[in-house]
Amino acid sequence: MTGPGRPVAAPRRPDGPTAQDDLAPTVDELCRLLPSWLPGRRWYAGKGHRLSEVRPLLAEVVVPGTPALLQTVLRTDDGACYQLLVGVAPGPAGPGAGVPADAVIGTGRTPDGRPLTLYEASSDPELLSGLLERFVAAEPCGALEFHRAPEAVIPAGARARALTGEQSNTSVAFGDRMMLKVLRRIMPGANTELETLAALERAGDVPSAAPLAWTQTTARHGAEPATLCILQEFVASRGDGWSIATAQARACVRGTCEPVAPLGGFADDAMLLGRATARVHRALAEQLGTRTMSLPEAAELTDALVARLDEALAEVPGLAPCARGLRTAYRDLREAVRRGNPPPVQRVHGDLHLGQALRAERGWVLIDFEGEPGHPFEERRRPRPAVRDVAAMLRSFDYAAHHALGEVLGFPPGERTSRDVHAARLARRASAWAAHSRRAFCAGYTAAGGQDPRTSPVLLRAFEADKAVYEALYEARNRPEWLPIPLAAVRRLAHGGQSTG
Numbered sequence: 001m002t003g004p005g006r007p008v009a010a011p012r013r014p015d016g017p018t019a020q021d022d023l024a025p026t027v028d029e030l031c032r033l034l035p036s037w038l039p040g041r042r043w044y045a046g047k048g049h050r051l052s053e054v055r056p057l058l059a060e061v062v063v064p065g066t067p068a069l070l071q072t073v074l075r076t077d078d079g080a081c082y083q084l085l086v087g088v089a090p091g092p093a094g095p096g097a098g099v100p101a102d103a104v105i106g107t108g109r110t111p112d113g114r115p116l117t118l119y120e121a122s123s124d125p126e127l128l129s130g131l132l133e134r135f136v137a138a139e140p141c142g143a144l145e146f147h148r149a150p151e152a153v154i155p156a157g158a159r160a161r162a163l164t165g166e167q168s169n170t171s172v173a174f175g176d177r178m179m180l181k182v183l184r185r186i187m188p189g190a191n192t193e194l195e196t197l198a199a200l201e202r203a204g205d206v207p208s209a210a211p212l213a214w215t216q217t218t219a220r221h222g223a224e225p226a227t228l229c230i231l232q233e234f235v236a237s238r239g240d241g242w243s244i245a246t247a248q249a250r251a252c253v254r255g256t257c258e259p260v261a262p263l264g265g266f267a268d269d270a271m272l273l274g275r276a277t278a279r280v281h282r283a284l285a286e287q288l289g290t291r292t293m294s295l296p297e298a299a300e301l302t303d304a305l306v307a308r309l310d311e312a313l314a315e316v317p318g319l320a321p322c323a324r325g326l327r328t329a330y331r332d333l334r335e336a337v338r339r340g341n342p343p344p345v346q347r348v349h350g351d352l353h354l355g356q357a358l359r360a361e362r363g364w365v366l367i368d369f370e371g372e373p374g375h376p377f378e379e380r381r382r383p384r385p386a387v388r389d390v391a392a393m394l395r396s397f398d399y400a401a402h403h404a405l406g407e408v409l410g411f412p413p414g415e416r417t418s419r420d421v422h423a424a425r426l427a428r429r430a431s432a433w434a435a436h437s438r439r440a441f442c443a444g445y446t447a448a449g450g451q452d453p454r455t456s457p458v459l460l461r462a463f464e465a466d467k468a469v470y471e472a473l474y475e476a477r478n479r480p481e482w483l484p485i486p487l488a489a490v491r492r493l494a495h496g497g498q499s500t501g
């Protein structure tokens with residue numbers, strides 16, 4: 001170990017676990033350790049559930065040797081399945097073991113009593129390079145299938161670097177050529193991100209990353225394969241939309257914007273982002289189809305929005321005073337369709353926000369097409385009005401503005417604004433920045449051929465309300481200090497106002 005986060009793998013010897021028979025005791029040890037380790041992971045979705053048992057569904061040695069790399073899928077006692085890449089090194093955990101402390105899952109024992117360290121391998125470049133070789137070979141490995149997209153070029157030997165951000169999955173960059181997404185929550189069925197990236201690639205000239213390869217398995221999932229990893233083209237960028245937008249929003253809140261751009265320099269970028277979104281929507285409609293929403297679909301959609309609200313109400317008490325207004329917004333959507341104005345529906349991104357856009361040299365590139373994590377693929381695949389993505393991105397401008405306000409005033413933003421004149425002025429600036437960015441985004445979206453979202457106010461309000469409810473639940477589970485941001489939006493929307501205040 002030479003420094004934090006930089007494990008130097010011990011030279012690999014061919015005496016680690018290599019066969020399925022050798023593996024059972026190691027996997028047993030892993031399952032014993034996981035109930036106390038898993039709940040601390042950001043990507044673990046069972047927060048609030050008291051985890052007592054983890055069972056293996058699949059374990060394959062994808063990189064043999066010492067240390068070895070196990071690719072595993074495990075089921076927790078609430079029925080969810082998670083993927084883990086596990087490094088198996090001989091000896092006890094601790095300084096000198098060659099594994100960073102924060103990667104250690106725990107210490108187990110081999111059947112003959114020797115100590116064994118099990119660790120989260122997504123920060124071990126050597127093991128990940130070994131995994132990349134599997135994609136290059138594109139051959140099965142036990143119950144795992146490694147597939148390569150037609151004509152994809154996968155150079156071997158690229159240096160692996162795991163991203164450290166807060167994520168639903170785990171991403172590993174290979175040089176500046178490829179990005180590997182290690183999916184965490186594993187579900188059976190065709191993966192929506194893989195499907196969508198392939199469709200966008202077929203369309204050509206769309207601001208998205210080319211899919212290169214993927215791993216799947218049918219083990220224990222019946223006939224339906226489950227996707228475990230996706231390798232895609234790396235998009236070199238000067239940052240994502242969230243970091244660029246929040247820097248601009250902060251400057252606007254502090255009043256340090258250029259006089260020529262008093263609401264911040266993000267408007268041009270917001271407009272280009274609107275254009276990129278419209279191009280992606282057009283390509284998805286062309287490749288995967290579009291049709292008019294039917295009355296049963298409108299009813300199903302309304303029921304789905306109400307069901308999400310009910311789920312969130314059970315966990316986020318702050319939503320309760322808004323429930324009536326939200327139900328009205330959802331009913332209005334169904335009525336608008338019934339009164340004879342059914343919108344077109346198509347495949348959409350499903351979880352669009354500023355963090356899902358990378359500012360590349362060629363403009364904005366959209367990423368992460370898997371849809372909202374945690375929902376079954378069938379649900380994520382359902383055709384929806386494209387304005388659903390627009391609503392989600394508009395919510396993101398509100399997030400960026402109010403997060404910037406919180407950074408300047410302290411969290412929760414809004415606490416001081418009702419009793420402090422200075423704070424109220426800064427809050428007005430934040431709202432003006434968000435409104436300005438929203439307008440620019442909608443203008444760009446419309447200029448690139450998308451339907452002007454402002455001509456569908458009922459749909460826009462219902463989808464913004466739904467997204468804000470989803471966000472409230474997401475924040476309550478993952479980042480409670482951020483909860484006031486979506487809650488404030490829910491309050492405004494429930495009372496007929498705009499999502500940004």
Ligand SMILES: Nc1ncnc2c1ncn2[C@@H]1O[C@H](COP(=O)(O)OP(=O)(O)O)[C@@H](O)[C@H]1O
Pocket residue numbers: 163165167168169170171179181209232233234235236240355356358367368369370
């Ligand atoms: N194709 C790509 N090229 C470059 N960076 C990427 C690419 N895909 C993802 N990333 C980076 O990885 C991060 C997480 O990826 P994302 O697909 O959003 O994962 P998650 O599903 O876990 O949210 C992104 O915020 C971005 O910084």
Ligand SMILES: O=P(O)(O)O[C@H]1O[C@H](CO)[C@@H](O[C@H]2O[C@H](CO)[C@@H](O)[C@H](O)[C@H]2O)[C@H](O)[C@H]1O
Pocket residue numbers: 166167168169242351353354355368372373392395396397399400471474
């Ligand atoms: O992990 P994913 O990127 O797939 O998406 C989940 O996490 C997002 C946060 O990382 C969350 O987005 C929410 O917070 C963003 C700021 O961090 C904000 O820009 C978004 O508008 C807001 O929805 C996303 O909802 C969740 O699915």
